[in-house]
Amino acid sequence: MPPVPHDILRDPVGSLPEEWDALCASWSERPFRARQVFRWIQTRSVADAAGMTDVSRGLRDRLAAMGLAMPAHIDRANRATDGTRKLLIGFPVGGTVESVLIPPMPDDDDDEDEEVAEAGPRAPAKRVTQCISTQVGCAMGCVFCASGVAGLKRHLTAGEIVAQVLLGRTLLEEGEALRNVVLMGMGEPLHNYDAVARALRLLTHHDGIGLSTRRVTVSTSGLVPEIERLGADFRGEVALAVSLHAPDDDLRSSLMPVNKRYPLGELMPALRRYPLARRRRITIEYTLIAGVNDRPAHARGLAKLLRGVPAKVNLIPLNPVEGNAWRAPQRADVEAFQTILRADGYSAFIRRTRGDDIDAACGQLALHGAAAVKRKLPVFAGAGEA
Numbered sequence: 001m002p003p004v005p006h007d008i009l010r011d012p013v014g015s016l017p018e019e020w021d022a023l024c025a026s027w028s029e030r031p032f033r034a035r036q037v038f039r040w041i042q043t044r045s046v047a048d049a050a051g052m053t054d055v056s057r058g059l060r061d062r063l064a065a066m067g068l069a070m071p072a073h074i075d076r077a078n079r080a081t082d083g084t085r086k087l088l089i090g091f092p093v094g095g096t097v098e099s100v101l102i103p104p105m106p107d108d109d110d111d112e113d114e115e116v117a118e119a120g121p122r123a124p125a126k127r128v129t130q131c132i133s134t135q136v137g138c139a140m141g142c143v144f145c146a147s148g149v150a151g152l153k154r155h156l157t158a159g160e161i162v163a164q165v166l167l168g169r170t171l172l173e174e175g176e177a178l179r180n181v182v183l184m185g186m187g188e189p190l191h192n193y194d195a196v197a198r199a200l201r202l203l204t205h206h207d208g209i210g211l212s213t214r215r216v217t218v219s220t221s222g223l224v225p226e227i228e229r230l231g232a233d234f235r236g237e238v239a240l241a242v243s244l245h246a247p248d249d250d251l252r253s254s255l256m257p258v259n260k261r262y263p264l265g266e267l268m269p270a271l272r273r274y275p276l277a278r279r280r281r282i283t284i285e286y287t288l289i290a291g292v293n294d295r296p297a298h299a300r301g302l303a304k305l306l307r308g309v310p311a312k313v314n315l316i317p318l319n320p321v322e323g324n325a326w327r328a329p330q331r332a333d334v335e336a337f338q339t340i341l342r343a344d345g346y347s348a349f350i351r352r353t354r355g356d357d358i359d360a361a362c363g364q365l366a367l368h369g370a371a372a373v374k375r376k377l378p379v380f381a382g383a384g385e386a
């Protein structure tokens with residue numbers, strides 16, 4: 001499916017270099033001016049024309065007249081004792097989402113050997129992961145999710161998605177480098193496919209932010225047609241994470257209504273067909289909720305379900321919050337779950353919640369201002385991990 005036409009005047013920060021080329025040509029500007037503007041925005045986080053100091057005065061005036069500006073701002077930034085920074089991002093056109101900067105921890109256990117080998121001995125000491133949002137609210141309605149309880153308010157534009165990274169980058173600390181971006185905050189990324197695909201192109205553009213495609217992860221609740229589309233459009237190079245949270249249709253449908261539309265019988269074959277690069281794996285997110293999906297039978301069911309899928313499993317113990325009807329699993333149950341998966345040959349990692357002291361589990365910061373808390377609806381501490 002061809003991408004939808006892009007209106008650079010409506011979403012300049014979400015525009016690709018060739019679109020700046022065309023605009024500058026229409027203004028009879030010399031071609032290198034377009035790259036200058038693109039780089040100011042995407043590599044220096046400057047979207048205010050007045051700040052583009054090596055751009056001609058005439059072009060700056062035109063850019064200002066077209067309304068070029070950062071389409072987002074940081075409303076609040078909280079830093080946890082573990083270095084996690086949680087940002088509440090506001091938009092001039094309305095709405096707030098959240099984004100989290102997550103520093104590496106000494107005991108991070110997955111892919112470290114692979115990363116060291118890939119990056120070499122002089123790799124940056126602190127590789128930061130940023131979690132970003134793709135919608136204000138979410139239409140998927142997962143019963144345990146903070147982001148989903150109030151429904152979808154609106155899709156973010158590509159510029160609003162990328163702006164979270166442009167703003168987050170300004171908060172990086174000495175010795176830190178942005179290494180990974182995960183689309184795992186508020187919203188279902190694949191429900192906002194065109195803007196997300198454009199944002200992926202911007203995040204990985206070599207003249208801009210320049211992330212490796214394998215360092216950008218799209219996390220989905222399981223929209224099968226869009227998983228196929230993502231695989232085709234990016235040749236499987238973009239990392240994929242899928243929230244399962246249950247090993248069978250009955251349980252999964254009770255937690256995630258999307259499963260009624262795309263049951264496991266459709267989702268799992270789509271994952272097996274995803275055109276992953278050699279030695280890459282799909283991340284399976286599985287949040288453990290005491291007495292709901294954390295029994296040994298669930299672990300055995302998950303191991304069986306994943307056969308033939310090149311997968312690693314993230315086990316996320318539920319982090320209960322006020323008003324949450326769900327309970328965290330016992331540590332012994334989490335470890336038993338992991339043992340069963342590992343015995344079946346799967347890489348399975350137990351994830352810790354980062355930044356507990358600032359409510360940094362996805363969904364919580366925005367949630368604190370939301371009616372969801374007051375309504376005492378069941379709330380999922382890992383909300384947004386679609």
Ligand code: SF4
Nearest residue numbers: 138140142145148386
């Ligand atoms: S878990 Fe993800 S897909 Fe489900 S409602 Fe929350 S944000 Fe949406």
